[in-house]
Amino acid sequence: MAVDVSELVEQAREGRPRAVARLISLVEGASPQLREVMAALAPRCGNAYVVGLTGSPGVGKSTSTSALVTAFRRAGKRVGILAVDPSSPFSGGALLGDRVRMGEHASDPGVYIRSMATRGHLGGLAWAAPQAIRVLDAAGCDVVLVETVGVGQSEVEIAAQADTSVVLLAPGMGDGIQAAKAGILEIGDVYVVNKADRDGADATVRELNHMLGLGEARSPGDWRPPIVKTVAARSEGIGELMEALEKHHAWMEEHGVLTERRTKRAAREIETIAVTALRERMGELRGRKRLGSLAEKVVGGSLDPYAAADELVAGVTEA
Incomplete structure (x- = not known):
């Protein structure tokens, strides 16, 4: 069930614990509205x-x-x-x-x-x-x-x-x-x-x-x-x-260490989100047997693991 994210954020700013709890639950549950939640929180x-x-x-x-x-x-x-x-x-x-x-x-x-x-x-x-x-x-x-x-x-x-x-x-x-x-x-x-x-x-x-x-x-x-x-x-x-x-x-x-640490923290967070998205795309490729086909070629000696990985990355980025 979709929630009004902007209203939840405003209620959280007012110190309402139920709104804070709901927002964290959306985060923990990897809600489809997670991107909307993060976009609403960013300026604050x-x-x-x-x-x-x-x-x-x-x-x-x-x-x-x-x-x-x-x-x-x-x-x-x-x-x-x-x-x-x-x-x-x-x-x-x-x-x-x-x-x-x-x-x-x-x-x-x-x-x-x-x-x-x-x-x-x-x-x-x-x-x-x-x-x-x-x-x-x-x-x-x-x-x-x-x-x-x-x-x-x-x-x-x-x-x-x-x-x-x-x-x-x-x-x-x-x-x-x-x-x-x-x-x-x-x-x-x-x-x-x-x-x-x-x-x-x-x-x-x-x-x-x-x-x-x-x-x-x-x-x-x-x-x-x-x-x-x-x-x-x-x-x-x-x-x-x-x-x-x-x-x-x-x-x-x-x-200037505080800003440096927070910047590194944000970079790690961005990287984690990006890698998670790539893994999901790789999972889709696995479902289409592409990864299995590449693995068979490596085992058979017609392809080395690095070349196979390059093909997989190309497939993920082009998909």
Whole structure:
């Protein structure tokens, strides 16, 4: 059933949660009206500060996100939350664990919480996350917090979607080794050692500092990721985390990094949409047996894979 997209967008701008929910549902469901939705949102996007939170399961991502929401609301900011949960093996939907843990904000009209299922998408994010971020941005959110699913070594994709990436670790969980393996030491703009009231917190900070020191050489003026100790369950250290986020945002604006990151993000989004469209066209060619015919020629030795690929691309672009 077709919806009035322009009316939905206006209602979302007024802060009506049902309109925001409907727009994100259109995005998640790859609605035939998706292009119309994106066209209507485009002039209203580009104002929200997108903060990604990632880390291994059990480090307190949801608790930290909730504490950040409280801090941003005290600062008078409208906040959108995308909590990417694992997919239910039964329904394919999100398990809603994060939404349950952030229940204290559910009745706040200045906060919008949306749980999204990964639906098998790797990288800790749902495939529709970039478009959902656009919806929350256009709906007037000053800050969009994106909490990844927490699946360990595939979490690095958040760096492609956020203005600032926050990596959370906890003492006693072997996170230092995991960080080195996962490559998250390359994507973090701010590091948080949560549950800092536990034994080993200072050792984790020292280990992180050491690993960051072994990383790429930084020129004068480059951003040096700070390490913040928090106990999110008691809101301890959240003020220092907010200060680190503000400093990073200001540094990005001063050095032109914010525009550069958002441009790269848009380029990746365009590329993904284009590749998806090409794959659909290739699927149509497969249905017409063209791909199978080319594969038979490669197996038979009358055609090499590169020449076959050139023929397929020509067929896709001419179709």
